[in-house]
Amino acid sequence: MTSTGLDEVDEIVDKYEAKSNALIQILLEIQRENRWLPKEALTRVGERLAVPLSQIYQITTFYKAFSLVPKGQHMVTVCMGTACHVRGAPRILYRVQELINIGPGDTSSDLKSSLETVNCLGCCALGPVMVIDGEYHGRLSPGQVKDILETCQ
16 A cells, blocks of 8 residues: 555544544445555554554454455455355356356456355345346346346446
8 A cells, every 4th residue: 555545544534533433434434445455554543543453453354344355346246145046146156257267255366356255135036146336136047147247347
C-alpha cells in the first residue's frame, strides 16, 4: 500500500474520530475501498486507534466479510447449500472454474475475478444460484454460465 493509501486510511479513521469502538466499521470501509485489507492498512489502524495488531487480526480472521488477500474486481459466488447442491450446483461451480480458471477461495492473477462458495444464500427455491457482484442468477444450468459471466464481466 502506498503512502497515498495510508492517507486514505487516515481519512477513514478520522471520519470515525479514531474511536476504537468503530474498529469494525473502519475495517469495512477500508476493505470497500481496496477490496481487501493490506497489512500496512491494518498496522496504521492499530497505531491510530491504540489497538494491538493481534486484536485486529483476530477480528479480521473471525469475520468472513474480511479478506486479508487481494480480491478481484468481480466477485463470483456459487451457492453449495443443500437445495442448490441437489439441483446441480456442483456442475455450475465446475463450469465457472473452467471459464475463469480459478478455484473457490482464489483470485485470478490479473485481479479481475474472485470465486467463493457459500453454504446458503437464502434463496433456495431459485437453486442452483450464482451471484456476481451482488446480482443473483437462479435456476441455472451449466450452459447458461458462460453468457452470464460474459455479461457481468
